[in-house]
Amino acid sequence: MANSANTNTVPKLYRSVIEDVINDVRDIFLDDGVDEQVLMELKTLWENKLMQSRAVDGFHSEEQQLLLQVQQQHQPQQQQHHHHHHHQQAQPQQTVPQQAQTQQVLIPASQQAAAPQVIVPDSKLIQHMNASNMSAAATAATLALPAGVTPVQQILTNSGQLLQVVRAANGAQYIFQPQQSVVLQQQVIPQMQPGGVQAPVIQQVLAPLPGGISPQTGVIIQPQQILFTGNKTQVIPTTVAAPTPAQAQITATGQQQPQAQPAQQQAPLVLQVDGTGDTSSEEDEDEEEDYDDDEEEDKEKDGAEDGQVEEIHRSKNKWKFHLKDGIMNLNGRDYIFSKAIGDAEW
Amino acid sequence: MAYQLYRNTTLGNSLQESLDELIQRSSLRGCVTFTFSQSQQITPQLALQVLLQFDKAINSALAQRVRNRVNFRGSLNTYRFCDNVWTFVLNDVEFREVTELIKVDKVKIVACDGKNTGSNTTE
DSSP: OOOOHHHHHHHHHHHHHHHHHHHHHHHHHHHTTOOHHHHHHHHHHHHHHHHHHTOSSSOOHHHHHHHHHHHHTTOOTTOOOOOSOOOOOOOTTOOSOOOOOOOOOOOOOOOOSSSOOOOOOOTTTOOSOOOOOOOHHHHHHHHTOOTTOEEEEEEEOTTOOEEEEEEOTTSOEEEEEEOSSSEEOOOOOOOSOGGGOOSOOOOOOOOOOTTSOOOOOEEEEOTTSEEEETTEEEEOTTSOOOOOTTTOOEEOOTTSOOEEOOSSOOSOOEEOOOSTTOSHHHHHHHHHHHHHHHHHSSOOOOEEEEEEEEEEEEETTEEEEEEEEEEEEETTEEEEEEEEEEEEEO | OOOSGGGGSHHHHHHHHHHHHHHHOEEEEEOTTOOEEEEESSOHHHHHHHHHHHHHHHHHHHHHHOOOEEEEEEEEEEEEEETTEEEEEEEEEEEEOSSOEEEEEEEEEEEEEOSSSOOOOOO
16 A cells, blocks of 8 residues: 555545536536536546546545445455556547437435445456446436435546446445446355345446447446356346336336336346456456556656746755645656755756 | 646646547537537637636645645756746656655756745645
């Protein structure tokens, strides 16, 4: 775990700057008649790029919170720490912005089971998923998550997938995973057996329409609903298969089973768990190797520093620098200072 | 007007890139009769406004929310003072913070005059 105080303050500071900026420009956006969704997309893009740059560690402290939660909930089976190496597989392939045309209503059922559980995606298992550039609010708006269910955080897993943590009004947290492809790989802390499912599952997989216009694809997975055993996958059959975005509605009231009315059956829900037959872990390793290679190459990871000058002093060839309020990028990582004092000889 | 100095940082660059993406993007709207219309998601003007807002936000955040000190030492390779902006290139630099030591072979420092900006607020 990072030991420097700087690595704790930098993500927080960045987060707060992002929040400030987004909130401040919201008015400007609205004045210009630009949809709020675009604002959220901007935020998502911004955060994604920050994560991709790997300049900031532990950008999402929510990760650690979730890990803690999972640990406390006595299911340490499928936990993995999120390394600092984020393997990016998400590419900006989806240039077509997601239109908020979906009309789905998702109401996660009230949790009767134990304390809210969280799916901690296994880094190795999550693959083949393109993180769409959907912001939290955009996906919420798209899926018409009810009030009280607000995307809280976005988690970037090891394989670079963008998950969103959605916190429902009842305090339960779900991990919502927007995705374009239908392949979903996850591990869930197996809590409940198929027969003992109390909380109805609301599960949607929105497969991309074959027309080229891809609506949202998202999966909301409630824990206890998906059991992965070995290399087989089972979807506990209280779920609904992929509904058409614009037409299907899923309503769940209380503890009842969700009634999904998919007008069209999209591509089937495919869940895969990779056990020993995991090929993408090789990719991950390759990526890691590539990263190391970059460091060894002559491609210098320069340092760059932007700041303000309090004073610059020179005596013969001895220079003294008094700088303030600066952002540094050293060896690829970001640091921030309020004061920097330096000496150099010319 | 806040310094635009911080636009060339990780935070600033990622914002600029995101804005550029949104400008480049056009939203396709199709309707039943297969006519499509395109419109920019955001205008360059709007992007500029966002960046200006970013300048204000980052300047104020740095001035108010950061409270740590760094020392560094190295050898000065080049220096430049032009348009009230200092640019230095140092070699073999060690940055020392309370908790850690960072070494780089080469670092470029760009610094604007900080005397006219609001001094650190005392809180």
